[in-house]
Amino acid sequence: MSKAARTTLWVGVALAGAGAFAMLALSRGETVNAAWLLTAAIATYAIGYRFYSRFIAQRVFQLDATRTTPAVRFNDGRDYVPTNRVIVFGHHFAAIAGPGPLVGPTLAAQFGFLPGTIWLLVGAVVGGAVQDFVILCASIRRDGKSLAAMAREEIGPVAGGMALFAILGIMIILIAVLGLVIVNALKSSPWGTVTLLLTIPIALFLGVYLRWVRPSRVLEATAIGIVLLIGALYAGQWAAATPAVAKMFTLSPIVLAWSLMVYGFAASVLPVWLLLAPRDYLSAFVKIGVVLALAIGILFLLPPLKMPALTRYIDGTGPVFAGSLFPFAFITIACGAVSGFHALISSGTTPKLLEREPDARPVGYGGMLTESMVAVMALIAACALTPGVYFAINSPASAIGTTVASAATAVSSWGFQVSPQDLSDLARQVGESSLLSRTGGAPSLAVGMATIFSGFFSGGGALALWYHFAIMFEALFILTVLDAGTRVGRFILQDLLGHISPALGRVSWYPGVVLASALFVAGWGVFLIQGVTGGFNSLWPLFGIANQLLAAIALSVGTTVIIKMGKPRYALVTLVPLVWLVAVTSTASVEKIFAADPRLGLLAHAKTVTGSLAFADYLDAIVAGFFLVSVLIVVFDAVRVWLRVISPTADLVAQP
Amino acid sequence: MTLRDAILRVLGVPDYQGYLAHMRERHPDEPVLSQDAFMRERLAARYERPGARCC
Numbered sequence: 001m002s003k004a005a006r007t008t009l010w011v012g013v014a015l016a017g018a019g020a021f022a023m024l025a026l027s028r029g030e031t032v033n034a035a036w037l038l039t040a041a042i043a044t045y046a047i048g049y050r051f052y053s054r055f056i057a058q059r060v061f062q063l064d065a066t067r068t069t070p071a072v073r074f075n076d077g078r079d080y081v082p083t084n085r086v087i088v089f090g091h092h093f094a095a096i097a098g099p100g101p102l103v104g105p106t107l108a109a110q111f112g113f114l115p116g117t118i119w120l121l122v123g124a125v126v127g128g129a130v131q132d133f134v135i136l137c138a139s140i141r142r143d144g145k146s147l148a149a150m151a152r153e154e155i156g157p158v159a160g161g162m163a164l165f166a167i168l169g170i171m172i173i174l175i176a177v178l179g180l181v182i183v184n185a186l187k188s189s190p191w192g193t194v195t196l197l198l199t200i201p202i203a204l205f206l207g208v209y210l211r212w213v214r215p216s217r218v219l220e221a222t223a224i225g226i227v228l229l230i231g232a233l234y235a236g237q238w239a240a241a242t243p244a245v246a247k248m249f250t251l252s253p254i255v256l257a258w259s260l261m262v263y264g265f266a267a268s269v270l271p272v273w274l275l276l277a278p279r280d281y282l283s284a285f286v287k288i289g290v291v292l293a294l295a296i297g298i299l300f301l302l303p304p305l306k307m308p309a310l311t312r313y314i315d316g317t318g319p320v321f322a323g324s325l326f327p328f329a330f331i332t333i334a335c336g337a338v339s340g341f342h343a344l345i346s347s348g349t350t351p352k353l354l355e356r357e358p359d360a361r362p363v364g365y366g367g368m369l370t371e372s373m374v375a376v377m378a379l380i381a382a383c384a385l386t387p388g389v390y391f392a393i394n395s396p397a398s399a400i401g402t403t404v405a406s407a408a409t410a411v412s413s414w415g416f417q418v419s420p421q422d423l424s425d426l427a428r429q430v431g432e433s434s435l436l437s438r439t440g441g442a443p444s445l446a447v448g449m450a451t452i453f454s455g456f457f458s459g460g461g462a463l464a465l466w467y468h469f470a471i472m473f474e475a476l477f478i479l480t481v482l483d484a485g486t487r488v489g490r491f492i493l494q495d496l497l498g499h500i501s502p503a504l505g506r507v508s509w510y511p512g513v514v515l516a517s518a519l520f521v522a523g524w525g526v527f528l529i530q531g532v533t534g535g536f537n538s539l540w541p542l543f544g545i546a547n548q549l550l551a552a553i554a555l556s557v558g559t560t561v562i563i564k565m566g567k568p569r570y571a572l573v574t575l576v577p578l579v580w581l582v583a584v585t586s587t588a589s590v591e592k593i594f595a596a597d598p599r600l601g602l603l604a605h606a607k608t609v610t611g612s613l614a615f616a617d618y619l620d621a622i623v624a625g626f627f628l629v630s631v632l633i634v635v636f637d638a639v640r641v642w643l644r645v646i647s648p649t650a651d652l653v654a655q656p
Numbered sequence: 657m658t659l660r661d662a663i664l665r666v667l668g669v670p671d672y673q674g675y676l677a678h679m680r681e682r683h684p685d686e687p688v689l690s691q692d693a694f695m696r697e698r699l700a701a702r703y704e705r706p707g708a709r710c711c
Contacts, residue, residue, distance in 0.1 A: 078698060079701070081678075084657065091666050091668060098710050099711065215691065216691060216695060218664055271696075272703045276699075277699045277702075284666070284668065285667065288666075339711065342710060488704065491705070
């Protein structure tokens with residue numbers, strides 16, 4: 001293509017994006033079609049990828065195809081394996097894509113579609129994708145080292161130690177909050193419960209099949225697994241329609257929470273080939289399939305966005321979660337815009353696979369843009385719902401009561417018209433006794449997805465099947481984080497315990513394994529149980545704060561690396577998102593701990609309740625405080641290093 | 657690389673054939689793990705460290 005044609009193309013992309021943004025931002029009173037949101041998203045990603053990621057690749061890191069990567073240098077046929085970039089991209093994306101980008105935007109839809117859209121696009125292009133890319137580049141230049149190791153070596157032992165502690169703490173909160181999403185989706189839902197329960201024997205069967213019946217025939221086993229999953233979906237339908245069985249599997253939230261803890265413990269002590277690995281193959285397959293299907297569905301249906309651009313809840317009085325637009329929109333969306341957790345992947349498996357340095361750009365930057373696109377689709381699915389239905393599903397019982405009549409009255413009084421009939425009809429159509437106050441994001445996303453999918457295959461109770469398919473998909477997705485996370489947490493904990501007593505650190509000593517697993521499960525179990533009793537609203541912001549603070553640690557490492565390369569000017573690339581994240585998260589932590597409004601402030605809320613509920617508030621406040629302090633320590637430690645490096649007397653050798 | 661292999665690698669299935677090829681090429685005189693031992697060792701390693709799974 002000639003230079004003129006290229007210029008015309010990119011001017012066209014920029015104009016299309018700007019026009020779409022104008023449509024979204026200036027629409028008042030009438031509904032906007034999702035096509036505008038998709039156009040704005042694709043144009044923003046395209047421009048960010050084409051220009052900004054190229055700037056980072058060529059100017060900041062000077063990625064060089066002739067430089068050998070760790071995969072080539074240390075090729076051992078195991079950890080370090082030079083791999084085609086398309087495969088690395090798929091592998092990286094399957095690793096970073098989790099339930100987070102589906103849940104966050106759904107919750108943030110209470111502010112309207114505009115704040116979520118802007119943060120997902122801007123946050124990903126200048127924040128999240130930059131973080132993933134920069135950490136990946138730093139890691140491939142350092143033999144594929146982990147984030148904690150880089151924090152220790154580039155900043156210092158204090159930062160390294162804090163980073164490790166922060167990772168452990170964040171994993172505890174992450175698992176608890178995702179467990180709570182499952183609990184809220186399955187409570188009093190025999191269909192969903194039976195379906196998810198059956199996925200466990202299916203995984204065990206596949207594990208045995210792959211080990212003894214047909215060793216390593218993964219595709220064959222996964223195909224059988226998918227057929228069995230569909231069977232489980234129908235078994236759930238049968239269970240829900242059979243009163244005696246339905247009664248048995250109509251479980252209370254507290255029973256579900258304990259079941260998840262037992263499952264997490266089992267997954268941590270059982271051999272991985274039996275449960276984790278086969279379930280992971282299955283869920284990776286379902287994950288990519290559903291994301292593609294959702295994209296195609298949205299593209300074909302182009303649903304109108306029924307949610308307004310902005311709601312009055314930007315003032316902080318929203319029923320879905322407390323807190324005003326700044327900082328809580330940025331905390332709530334978390335994974336789809338910036339996710340600190342990705343830095344662990346970018347400095348984990350991925351850098352050990354990259355064949356050529358320039359591949360880091362499509363994998364690191366491009367992978368995050370794809371994840372952000374998934375979050376945009378979740379936002380579309382949530383905003384395509386009738387707002388009245390959205391608020392009835394996502395508001396706690398304390399705000400809308402427990403009957404369709406009280407819910408319809410409450411939600412309508414907020415200005416989102418909905419009738420009791422609408423709510424009971426919808427619940428019946430999706431095969432549930434009630435959809436009220438199913439907080440956590442998963443059920444409303446499932447309703448949105450079911451509506452989109454049943455646009456193609458409708459009739460004959462299709463909505464109910466699609467709804468439970470979507471719930472199963474999300475729950476399966478979450479289980480993979482919950483069990484793999486528990487296992488990793490157990491290993492980190494054993495590593496730490498090994499410093500106290502060497503026997504406890506030995507991963508082959510069974511009592512040590514059991515003790516560390518039990519400790520770690522108890523760690524997230526405490527937060528899960530308090531979330532069940534105290535509500536979703538307090539736990540998700542805590543996760544958002546934790547995840548964004550991990551991103552702040554990653555960006556501090558990135559900034560340090562760029563400054564040490566002798567390019568302090570280019571450190572702005574990571575410094576700008578770092579400053580923003582520190583501002584957002586410290587405001588959010590301080591408000592979450594100290595706000596006078598008991599709906600928002602943990603300490604204020606503790607004064608309104610007694611016993612274990614008050615204990616939970618104090619615990620959450622301590623955790624939020626711990627996260628904030630640990631990140632401030634890392635950031636200040638990093639600043640100290642930066643000043644030393646760029647001071648005129650610096651004698652540090654510049655590193656590549 | 658076949659499509660089948662590509663899907664397996666994206667799913668994160670350990671590559672035993674690749675490992676054998678690597679050992680043949682680089683360390684022809686060293687003993688190789690059996691397929692079962694290789695798979696178990698790889699899977700165990702995968703679930704020990706943060707960096708294989710995310711939210």
